Amino acid sequence: MRDVAIVSFAQAxxxxxxxxxxxxxxxxxxxxxxxxxxxxxxxxxxxxxxxxSDYLAxxxxxxxxxxxxxxxxxxxxxxxxxxxxxWALYEAWVKIQTGQADSALVYGFGKSSMGDLPEVLALxxxxxxxTPLWPDAVSLAALQARLCLEQGVLTEREMAEVAAxxxxxxxxxxxxQVKGEFDVEKLLAEPTWISPLRRHDCAPISDGAAAxxxxxxxxxRGACERPAWIAGxxxxxxxxxxxxxxxxxxxxxxxxxxxxxxxxGRVEVAELYGPFTHQEILLExxxxxxxxxxxxxxxxxxxxxxxxxxxxxxxGEAARCIHEGSAGRAVxxxxxxxxxxxxxxxxxxxx
Amino acid sequence: MSDASSExxxxxxxxxxxxxxxxxxxxxxxxxxxxxxxxxxxxxxPVDGKVYVPSRGACPTHGVPTEGVVELSDKGTVTTFxxxxxxxxxxxxxxxxxxxxxxxxxxxxxxxxxxxQCAPEDARMGMRVQASWIPRxxxxxxxxxxxxxxxxxxxxxxxxxxxxxx
Numbered sequence: 226m227r228d229v230a231i232v233s234f235a236q237a238x239x240x241x242x243x244x245x246x247x248x249x250x251x252x253x254x255x256x257x258x259x260x261x262x263x264x265x266x267x268x269x270x271x272x273x274x275x276x277x278s279d280y281l282a283x284x285x286x287x288x289x290x291x292x293x294x295x296x297x298x299x300x301x302x303x304x305x306x307x308x309x310x311x312w313a314l315y316e317a318w319v320k321i322q323t324g325q326a327d328s329a330l331v332y333g334f335g336k337s338s339m340g341d342l343p344e345v346l347a348l349x350x351x352x353x354x355x356t357p358l359w360p361d362a363v364s365l366a367a368l369q370a371r372l373c374l375e376q377g378v379l380t381e382r383e384m385a386e387v388a389a390x391x392x393x394x395x396x397x398x399x400x401x402q403v404k405g406e407f408d409v410e411k412l413l414a415e416p417t418w419i420s421p422l423r424r425h426d427c428a429p430i431s432d433g434a435a436a437x438x439x440x441x442x443x444x445x446r447g448a449c450e451r452p453a454w455i456a457g458x459x460x461x462x463x464x465x466x467x468x469x470x471x472x473x474x475x476x477x478x479x480x481x482x483x484x485x486x487x488x489x490g491r492v493e494v495a496e497l498y499g500p501f502t503h504q505e506i507l508l509e510x511x512x513x514x515x516x517x518x519x520x521x522x523x524x525x526x527x528x529x530x531x532x533x534x535x536x537x538x539x540x541g542e543a544a545r546c547i548h549e550g551s552a553g554r555a556v557x558x559x560x561x562x563x564x565x566x567x568x569x570x571x572x573x574x575x576x
Numbered sequence: 577m578s579d580a581s582s583e584x585x586x587x588x589x590x591x592x593x594x595x596x597x598x599x600x601x602x603x604x605x606x607x608x609x610x611x612x613x614x615x616x617x618x619x620x621x622p623v624d625g626k627v628y629v630p631s632r633g634a635c636p637t638h639g640v641p642t643e644g645v646v647e648l649s650d651k652g653t654v655t656t657f658x659x660x661x662x663x664x665x666x667x668x669x670x671x672x673x674x675x676x677x678x679x680x681x682x683x684x685x686x687x688x689x690x691x692x693q694c695a696p697e698d699a700r701m702g703m704r705v706q707a708s709w710i711p712r713x714x715x716x717x718x719x720x721x722x723x724x725x726x727x728x729x730x731x732x733x734x735x736x737x738x739x740x741x742x
Contacts, residue, residue: 247601250633253641267639283596293632296639340596348592357590 230452233262234541239529259436271326276310310537311559334434335533384502388425395524433531453544457485460569478511603633608717626684650707692724702732
C-alpha cells in the first residue's frame with residue numbers, strides 16, 4: 226500500500242440559506258484555499274474528484290458547473306460521485322493506490338436550502354414501494370429513534386446531552402451554524418417536533434462546500450509539515466429495505482471501523498457524521514469509542530450539515546487536528562442514505 | 577390464483593414533484609438584472625481577458641472569479657445551428673425553426689438562441705444577426721426578452737473570426 230495523506234483542507238462557512246452565491250461562487254474560494262495550502266499546482270494534480278447531488282439544486286449537471294471552480298484546462302483526469310465528498314475522497318485514495326496519480330483534489334458542495342431537503346432525501350429509497358409513500362428523512366430517523374428508545378438502547382437525555390456537547394464544541398468553530406451553551410434540562414423541556422425527535426436532535430439545513438488535497442509519500446511530506454496519513458479507510462453499505470436492517474445499531478459502521486483498524490491504537494479525536502443525536506450515539510458505540518475520546522471537536526453535523534460536503538468536512542476536521550498537532554491519531558466518519566445506511570470510516574495518523 | 581394476479585407487473589407510475597426556490601447567485605443575478613434593462617452584460621476572466629456572457633461567476637478555463645461588467649452589443653455571428661423540425665410539448669415556437677449558437681460581438685463564448693425572420697434553407701454559419709427584443713413594457717429578468725435573433729444586412733463573418741468558438 227502507498228502512504229497517502231490529507232495535506233490540506235478548506236471549507237466554506239455553513240449558512241442556512243445562501244441567497245447571494247451559486248454553487249460555483251461558494252466553491253471557488255474553498256478550492257483555491259485548499260490548493261494554495263498544499264502548494265501543489267493545478268497542472269501537477271493527478272486527479273480531481275467531486276461529490277454532489279443534482280437533486281439538491283434541482284438542476285441537471287450541477288456537478289459539471291462545479292468543475293468551473295477548478296478550471297479544467299488543459300484537460301484533466303476527473304471524476305464525480307453522486308454522494309458525499311467523503312466517497313469522492315475514497316475514490317481518489319484508490320486512484321492514488323493504483324499508481325495512476327500521486328495527488329488529488331477532492332471537493333463536495335451543496336445548497337440544500339433550495340429544495341425541501343427531507344423530501345429530496347426520500348429519493349434515496351427503494352423507488353417501487355418506499356419512495357411512492359414519500360417518507361421524509363426526518364420521519365425515518367424518528368422511527369429509528371423510537372426503536373432505540375423503546376428497546377432501551379438509549380435515552381432522550383443522552384440524546385439531548387449529545388446536542389448540548391456538539392453545540393458547545395461548535396462555539397470554537399467559525400464555520401459552524403448552530404452553536405452555544407444549552408442546558409440539557411431546558412432542551413428536554415422543549416416539545417417534540419417529529420416525535421420522539423426534538424429540534425435539537427436534528428442537524429440544521431446548510432449551504433456549504435469543502436475541499437481537501439491528498440498526496441502520496443514524499444509529495445505529501447513536502448506539501449505539509451505534519452501530513453494526516455490515511456492509516457485505514459473502508460466503507461460498507463446495508464440493505465436498502467429498512468425492514469431487514471437492525472436499526473438499533475450500525476452494523477456497517479462496525480464493519481468499516483474494524484476494516485479501517487480503528488481498534489489498533491488509541492483514538493484521541495473522532496469526527497462523526499451523525500445527522501441526528503441518536504445516530505451519533507449509535508456511531509460512537511459502533512466504533513467502540515471510549516469516554517476519553519474527544520468526539521466532534523468541530524461540533525459535527527448537528528452544528529452544520531451541508532449535505533454532500535458534511536462527510537468530507539469530518540475527514541478535513543480530523544485531519545486538521547493532526548496537522549495542528551492536537552491529536553496523533555484520529556477517526557473520521559461519513560454517512561449516506563436513510564438511518565445510517567452506508568458508512569465510511571477513516572483512521573488518520575500523524576507520524 | 578386468477579389470471580390477472582399471475583400477470584407480472586411490468587410498470588408502475590410513481591409521480592415525483594419537488595419544488596425549488598432557486599437563487600441565481602451574484603453573476604447570474606447581474607446578467608438577469610441587465611437583461612431586464614435591455615442590456616447584455618458579461619464578465620471578463622482576469623487571466624486571459626476572455627469575456628463570458630452570461631457569466632456564471634467563474635472562468636471555466638482558469639477556475640478564477642470573473643471580474644467587472646462588460647456591456648455587449650446585441651449583434652453577433654451565427655457560429656453553428658440546426659433546424660428543428662420535430663414538435664415538442666415544451667417548445668413555445670412551432671417547427672421548423674433555427675436553433676443557433678450566437679457569438680455576440682466582443683464575447684468569447686457563444687450563446688444559445690433562435691434565429692427568426694429567416695427561412696431554414698437560408699441559415700448559414702457566419703451569418704450576422706441582431707437581437708429582436710419583445711416590447712419594452714413586457715421585459716422581465718428573462719432571456720425571453722429577446723424573441724429571436726434576425727439576419728442583418730452585413731456581409732458574413734470570415735470563418736477565421738469565429739473558428740475558435742465552434
